[in-house]
Amino acid sequence: MATFEFLLQGLWVAAQPMNLLYALIGVTLGTAVGVLPGIGPALTVALLLPVTYQLDPAGSLIMFAGIYYGGMYGGSTTSILLNTPGESASIVTALEGNKMARAGRGGPALATAAIGSFVAGLIATLGLAFIAPYIVKLALVFGPREYFALMVLAFVTVSSAFGDSTLRGLTALFVGLALSVVGIDQLTGQARLSFGVPELLDGIEVTTLAVAMFAIGETLFIAAQGEKGPDKVEAVRGSIWMSKLDWARSWKPWLRGTFIGFPIGAMPAGGAEIGTFLSYAAEKRLAKHPEEFGHGAIEGVAGPEAANNASAAGTLVPLLTLGLPTTATAAIMLAGFQQYGLQPGPLLFATNPQLVWGLIASLLIANFMLLVLNLPLIGLWVKLLTIPKPWLYAGILMFATLGTIGANPSVYELGMLLAFGLLGYAMRVFGYPIAPVVVGLILGPLAEQQLRRALAISQGDVSVLFTSPIAAVLLVIAAAALIIPLILRARGRGEVLAQLAANED
Amino acid sequence: MKHFFLASILAGAMALPAYAADYTIIAPANPGGGWDQTARSLQTVLQQEGISGNVQVQNVPGAGGTIGLAQFASQQKGNPNALIVGGYVMVGAILTNKSPVTLKDVTPIARLTGEFEAIVVPAASEIKTMADLVAALKKDPGAVSWAGGSAGGTDHIAVGLIAKAAGVDPTKINYIAYSGGGEALAAILGSQVTAGISGYGEFEAQVKAGTLRLIAVSSGERLAGIDAPTLKESGLDVVVENWRMVAAAPGLTDEQKAAVSADVEKLAKSAGWQEVLKTKGWQDSYLSGDAFAAQLDKDVAATEGVLKDIGLVK
Numbered sequence: 001m002a003t004f005e006f007l008l009q010g011l012w013v014a015a016q017p018m019n020l021l022y023a024l025i026g027v028t029l030g031t032a033v034g035v036l037p038g039i040g041p042a043l044t045v046a047l048l049l050p051v052t053y054q055l056d057p058a059g060s061l062i063m064f065a066g067i068y069y070g071g072m073y074g075g076s077t078t079s080i081l082l083n084t085p086g087e088s089a090s091i092v093t094a095l096e097g098n099k100m101a102r103a104g105r106g107g108p109a110l111a112t113a114a115i116g117s118f119v120a121g122l123i124a125t126l127g128l129a130f131i132a133p134y135i136v137k138l139a140l141v142f143g144p145r146e147y148f149a150l151m152v153l154a155f156v157t158v159s160s161a162f163g164d165s166t167l168r169g170l171t172a173l174f175v176g177l178a179l180s181v182v183g184i185d186q187l188t189g190q191a192r193l194s195f196g197v198p199e200l201l202d203g204i205e206v207t208t209l210a211v212a213m214f215a216i217g218e219t220l221f222i223a224a225q226g227e228k229g230p231d232k233v234e235a236v237r238g239s240i241w242m243s244k245l246d247w248a249r250s251w252k253p254w255l256r257g258t259f260i261g262f263p264i265g266a267m268p269a270g271g272a273e274i275g276t277f278l279s280y281a282a283e284k285r286l287a288k289h290p291e292e293f294g295h296g297a298i299e300g301v302a303g304p305e306a307a308n309n310a311s312a313a314g315t316l317v318p319l320l321t322l323g324l325p326t327t328a329t330a331a332i333m334l335a336g337f338q339q340y341g342l343q344p345g346p347l348l349f350a351t352n353p354q355l356v357w358g359l360i361a362s363l364l365i366a367n368f369m370l371l372v373l374n375l376p377l378i379g380l381w382v383k384l385l386t387i388p389k390p391w392l393y394a395g396i397l398m399f400a401t402l403g404t405i406g407a408n409p410s411v412y413e414l415g416m417l418l419a420f421g422l423l424g425y426a427m428r429v430f431g432y433p434i435a436p437v438v439v440g441l442i443l444g445p446l447a448e449q450q451l452r453r454a455l456a457i458s459q460g461d462v463s464v465l466f467t468s469p470i471a472a473v474l475l476v477i478a479a480a481a482l483i484i485p486l487i488l489r490a491r492g493r494g495e496v497l498a499q500l501a502a503n504e505d
Numbered sequence: 506m507k508h509f510f511l512a513s514i515l516a517g518a519m520a521l522p523a524y525a526a527d528y529t530i531i532a533p534a535n536p537g538g539g540w541d542q543t544a545r546s547l548q549t550v551l552q553q554e555g556i557s558g559n560v561q562v563q564n565v566p567g568a569g570g571t572i573g574l575a576q577f578a579s580q581q582k583g584n585p586n587a588l589i590v591g592g593y594v595m596v597g598a599i600l601t602n603k604s605p606v607t608l609k610d611v612t613p614i615a616r617l618t619g620e621f622e623a624i625v626v627p628a629a630s631e632i633k634t635m636a637d638l639v640a641a642l643k644k645d646p647g648a649v650s651w652a653g654g655s656a657g658g659t660d661h662i663a664v665g666l667i668a669k670a671a672g673v674d675p676t677k678i679n680y681i682a683y684s685g686g687g688e689a690l691a692a693i694l695g696s697q698v699t700a701g702i703s704g705y706g707e708f709e710a711q712v713k714a715g716t717l718r719l720i721a722v723s724s725g726e727r728l729a730g731i732d733a734p735t736l737k738e739s740g741l742d743v744v745v746e747n748w749r750m751v752a753a754a755p756g757l758t759d760e761q762k763a764a765v766s767a768d769v770e771k772l773a774k775s776a777g778w779q780e781v782l783k784t785k786g787w788q789d790s791y792l793s794g795d796a797f798a799a800q801l802d803k804d805v806a807a808t809e810g811v812l813k814d815i816g817l818v819k
Binding site: 042043046139140141142143144184185186187188189190191198199201202268318322323324326335348408409410453456457459 | 535566602656661694
């Protein structure tokens with residue numbers, strides 16, 4: 001049980017008063033940058049790196065861990081309350097969370113997000129501690145063709161899960177896919193659809209699109225309604241805490257979200273978003289009342305939020321075991337390690353066990369700290385909804401603009417923000433769902449690149465896509481997810497159809 | 506609201522230009538990458554060594570550094586307090602992106618660090634030496650897949666040069682581009698590709714752990730502490746160094762240029778900078794003045810040649 005002893009020792013290190021203070025600073029800062037759209041944990045850690053040079057390794061890594069988890073959590077707050085995802089991984093949270101907040105259930109939504117994040121963070125951090133070496137072996141089996149199959153599965157489940165009309169959902173998805181091909185093609189280095197504008201060469205930033213479509217589009221929509229806006233937001237209806245029913249409906253999605261998010265986060269090309277998409281789709285399929293989805297189903301907040309935090313811990317698996325950073329934040333944390341002459345990689349667990357276990361222990365502490373910090377704040381956050389609408393939306397507009405400019409000081413970026421904001425407004429007016437556009441922008445390049453890589457490696461042999469067992473299984477699941485609803489629809493004249501009809505509105 | 510307040514200060518601090526700065530360093534990349542780390546190390550050492558009182562780093566990411574370069578060249582003209590970090594990747598990106606602004610539009614001051622390319626295969630691979638890899642390449646160039654960083658980048662250019670030196674048609678190489686050496690690493694470890702190529706630092710931990718086999722490095726001479734032959738020893742006349750440099754704004758007077766060069770030289774010779782190089786594992790490849798200018802011209806010409814050979818530049 002050497003592992004366990006190391007973990008206890010790590011907890012001892014992390015529980016020193018000074019280190020607890022660093023953890024507190026970290027989670028507070030992390031939550032703050034997570035809340036502000038555009039500024040992510042990556043930039044924050046980069047800014048703090050020179051400052052922490054003076055600290056001891058344990059202290060600074062603990063602070064980074066706090067920022068990392070805090071950032072993952074903070075994004076959900078604005079998603080739920082303001083329909084403005086601070087990070088791309090909390091886009092899905094906005095779908096159900098904001099509907100809940102408008103129905104006066106912002107408190108339970110924030111609580112299930114906070115507790116779900118805690119549960120997921122706890123399980124995933126323990127997973128990182130005990131099974132990281134095995135997870136990473138599994139992750140390495142995933143080559144381009146397996147990733148492509150995973151993307152196909154994500155497309156199929158996600159596109160059917162968003163919105164009530166398949167046609168509108170798919171239209172929105174294809175808008176996103178079209179936007180995703182803008183910029184330099186990664187495999188050949190050639191520019192596509194950039195029309196000679198150098199700022200477009202790197203493609204369209206996901207956070208810019210998400211903030212524009214959600215925040216700016218929403219603001220314009222509300223402003224256009226003027227005084228006669230129909231939905232009077234009720235800040236609080238019933239308890240601001242989770243009821244017994246909320247707990248009963250939340251705990252399974254938390255666990256499912258964790259088990260979806262952690263392995264996908266651990267995959268070198270996984271990322272946090274895909275886990276949240278798949279979790280949302282899974283919850284919608286498994287829910288007892290799927291008709292509530294789109295109108296504020298708590299499962300749709302609990303699952304994706306858990307997946308989001310679990311994948312944050314998952315990202316550390318390749319970082320610690322392979323020295324392979326899979327997100328920008330992980331890349332900077334790697335730089336943080338190197339600052340102290342440590343090289344993450346297969347030997348790190350053997351050569352610097354105290355530090356690795358100190359980090360894992362500090363993740364546990366940061367996770368706990370987040371819960372302590374955020375649960376009492378829920379009452380305060382919910383008050384945000386009582387701010388008069390003109391002030392609230394003026395504030396949203398300002399923070400969205402400031403965040404975008406802060407992340408990338410460029411006039412083009414601001415222009416894109418406004419242009420996509422108008423697009424988001426138009427789509428709202430004509431009843432098109434917003435989320436699939438962002439989903440298309442995120443999944444499109446991944447699917448395209450992995451498909452082309454797989455075909456390049458096989459020198460054009462298409463059969464390679466089906467001959468790997470993992471890819472084949474994923475594709476079969478995707479096919480089943482696509483075909484089974486069609487069969488049910490064709491066969492059932494009674495119950496099934498009625499339920500589907502109930503879904504339509 | 507406390508969070509909003511904190512965050513807006515943070516945003517404000519980054520969005521506003523710093524008027525009190527002695528130097529503003531543009532890192533033409535996102536936080537976390539090599540250029541960003543170079544810029545932030547420069548910031549730390551310049552302040553620590555008392556060369557400059559106040560140094561700010563600003564990230565202007567995009568398109569292999571050409572966005573930052575273009576913005577720097579137009580906005581900082583004649584400003585002796587502005588610096589930009591750049592490197593070999595920029596040379597390729599300027600050509601592939603047909604960037605209107607080139608390195609001729611700024612004032613290159615000095616090359617600071619560099620990293621050599623490493624060619625690796627999975628430990629279980631049948632390929633034991635560079636000669637084996639070249640033989641496979643000659644037999645069927647398409648069957649040898651190379652994983653490395655972005656298309657047209659240093660890794661891609663190095664593969665093109667290797668193919669050319671081995672007498673293989675460079676347009677036939679099967680190069681699989683990843684967003685960086687790290688992502689490529691996963692593909693190599695998973696034996697998805699035949700071989701991998703990237704900066705040695707990306708592979709170091711795996712090579713030491715024995716999960717990757719290092720078969721060659723792209724330096725002119727063997728590197729201290731690295732047990733691998735050079736490409737030259739393997740019969741391929743190829744030397745590639747992924748260097749990083751610092752440049753000043755265009756339109757400086759000779760005195761201003763000399764002052765910046767003196768500051769950079771002081772930095773490069775300082776104990777603080779040497780310490781940074783050691784902890785980060787960067788090679789010291791300080792080169793300044795006319796020698797650097799000549800080397801730069803040589804690199805640009807060679808890169809243009811190979812990018813044409815690969816077919817990325819027409």
